[in-house]
Amino acid sequence: MSSSHTVLEQSFKLNSFRPGQQQVISALLAGRSALAVFPTGGGKSLCYQLPALMLDGLTLVVSPLIALMKDQVDALQALGIAAARLDSSLSKDEVQAIYDGIYQQQIKLLYVSPERLKNERFVQRLARCKISLLAIDEAHCISEWGHNFRPDYLTLADLAKTLRAERVLALTATATPAVAADICKQFAIAQADHIQTSFARPNLQLRVTPCGAEARIDLLLSCLQKHPRNAATIVYVTLQKTAEEVAAAINAAGLIAVHYHAGLPDDEREQVQNQFMRGEVPIVVATIAFGMGIDKSNIRAVYHFNLPKSIENYVQEIGRAGRDGEPSLCEMFAVADDIRVLENFTYGDTPTAESLRALVQHLLTFDDVFDISTYELSNQFDLRPLVLNTALTYLELRGVISAQSPFYTEYKIHFLRDHTFILAQFDADRAGFLQRLFAAGRMGRKWLSLDMLTVPEQLQESKERISNALDYLAEQGWIELTVANLRQGYKNNKTMHNVDQLAELHHYLEQLFAEREARDIQRIHAVLAFANNPACLSQQLMYYFGEEGAPPCGICNHCRHTQPALMSLPPVLPLTPAQQTLVAGVKREAHVALQQPRQLARFLCGLPSPATSRSRLKSHPAFGALAGVSFSLLIEAAAGA
Incomplete structure (x- = not known):
């Protein structure tokens, strides 16, 4: 049998392993499951791609990102490696050809989304194959302690048993010690096979620059003018509207920029990404929808025009800079007003108690086996699809309902x-x-x-x-x-036998969502603490992810200045008479979609929901009119108006 070094050189045309890779690969080849926590750009993909060629069977790769799957499959096929992906963009003939390739054992790596693994017909087909390795990318999504919890990921531990996967590899760039422990527990990964490499990126110069909201566009333009005109740059923003406005301002200043966000048509997003990858457009102004799976080695600068919503997001986003090892700049404009907007997004994600109760009562009216359309329920109970799926998953974990085949x-x-x-x-x-x-x-x-x-x-x-x-x-x-x-x-499962049990279940759900909200608010405030802490920025990041004893980087602006400027939380000001009048006026209009105080507060903050979208209320002049106001004040005003 070939050695891993031989396969590395012959199949991947590489001379040596990066830190941690050989350790992970050795564990898998020895038949053990492993967790790889490597920083963004640290070479996680090779940890399953190489063993896939050495193991007798199929390697199933679960990834939430279609763009990433496409890029990796294209790169593997260019190396002559038999890889395929199954996603919604493929024709029936293409899908059938992939199934034929799997059954004939011609395909070694198959990439799928976690959602596809809820498809009973697909799982039945997979069960006929020998799954030598199940690789789970973005594995922090498994843990509800993670910053990007996805309900579809919770079933993967059971699925590994259903498919009789011989070994599992969980991969992530953003696992705190608590998240890593949770992943290891779910997949029975031994402590010795939790392999984590350093988050130190000595070629990245980190900067945090406190400034006012009005000053930052001029500050950004001033920074961009200092770069060579063709320097690949990503500017991250929070809102879709901000992406468009900032890109327009950059172009008006004589530079070349495009905007990217989830609201653009698929073909337009793909065009922007391709232009950036080919170097035709140097600057992309984007929401966090951009960058996942982007493997461009020469990104020279990443700017956070708005504060990131968590340290985990920040690390992923700056990790896209300087993958070629050359010096690169990562600058965050620390504007205190952004805290309020990020908090409001988090509060807006929390469902109303009324919606949760109505959902549970609806589900428990069914006598035995039933089926639902998440699209229909999402609209019926004004719950965003992710929130609805999370509620259903919590009910499963509690044993109230059991998922059957979709x-x-x-x-x-x-x-x-x-x-x-x-x-x-x-x-x-x-x-x-x-x-x-x-x-x-x-x-x-x-x-x-x-x-x-x-x-x-x-x-x-x-x-x-x-x-x-x-x-x-x-x-x-x-x-x-x-x-x-x-x-x-x-x-x-008919576990609810009386009113008290039902009340306790409602409280359980409300409590879980309240805890999620509190954790997400805590993450936002961790960004504020990071910006204000005079300690080395790089050192702080490494400590956050469980890496202690790292020396100061010496090049971040906290290392270079003894007293960095501090960012203070904006004061919570009471509503002005005009704002109170606006809240009362919208409430008097008595829109069905805005009956609950939380629904009205969400609307005034500019946070859409299925009900407001269906009612076409997004075009109402009051939608988003109070985006900078404290959410708790708006709920209070909506309840009392």
Whole structure:
């Protein structure tokens, strides 16, 4: 068998491992699971890509970022390595070709999103394969102590058992000691196989520059003018509107910049990213939607025009600078007013107690197994999809409901071979089943539609038998199969027997969301403490991630100045008479979407929700009119107005 060094040189065209890589790879090749905590740009991907070529079976890579999956698969294929990705951008033929490659053991690495792993049909297909390694990128999302908790990640520990994955590799750039301990516990990773490399980046000059909100655009322009015109630069902002305004100001100053945020169409975002990667546009002004998975080695500067929402986010974002080892600047404009905006975002994420109660009561009206559309429930109870999925996950963890298989309510079949040919391939029992199945559908000009809410009952057959049969026909190339209208199945475990238990459950949910809110507020204030602490900035970051005893960097502005200017929290001023009048006026309009004080406070802060979006209230002149006001004051005013 080839050694890892031989594979490194022959397959990846590299001469040596980066710190920590060989230790992780050795653990995996020895059959053990591992956690790799490497800084952004520290070479996490090689830790599963190389073992994938040496292990007998498939390496399944779970990543939340489609752009990252595409870039990595393209890079691996360019090296002649058999890798593929499954995401929503692929055609049916492309998906089928990937399945064929997996079954024939021609594909060594398969990249998928965590959401795809909730698809019962996909998991059934995977279960037929030998999964030698399950690699989980952005693994901090598993831990609810992490800064970017994603409910879909909570099921991955169980999934590893379902798929009989021989070993697991969890990877992250932003695990605090508490998060790392949580990940190791969930995947039974030994302490010795938690491998963490230094967060020190000696080529990055960190700066924190306190300033006023009005002064920072001129300060940014002054800084940008000092760089060479083609220096690759990212300017991070909090709001989509700010991204557009700052990019316009940079262009007006004679420099070249584009803006990037989640509100742009997919093709436009891709175009901006490609222009930046190719060096055609030197400056991108972006929200945090930009940069995940960006592997551009020569980014010379990262500016935080607005405060980052956590130390974890900050470390990820500055980690995109200077990956080529050359000196790079990372400057944060510390504007105290940003604290209020970030706090309001966090408060706005917390659901109303009324929405949570209504959701629970709705779910518990179902007698046994039921199914839901998260889109429909999100609108019905005014809960953003992420908040809704988090609430459902908490109910699962409490044992109130159990997730069943997600399923599609509509299957559409296009016959590539006629019925007679297909039926002739089977014995009488199976042919009879297929004949009844085809007869139960509704035939259009091209597609036969099957309603999966009624057909299984009509035929007295399980959904599993129907979906397995249709999958088989599609794999043989006899039909083309498409699916639509995903619904998630759940089972009511009937643990709620009286009013007291129900009240306790409501309190449990409200408490969990309140604790999440408190942790996120704490993270925002950790950024303030970081900016105000006179200690070396690099040293502070390393300590935050559990790395003690690091020497001062000597080049950050805290090392160079004995008394850096301090940023103070803006005072919480009472509402002005005009602001009180505005709150009372909107309340008198009695919009259904703004009935609860928290809903109205969210609206006045400019934080959209399913209800305000559906009601087209985002175009109301009061939407976002009080974005800089304390959220708690607005809730108080909305309750009393």
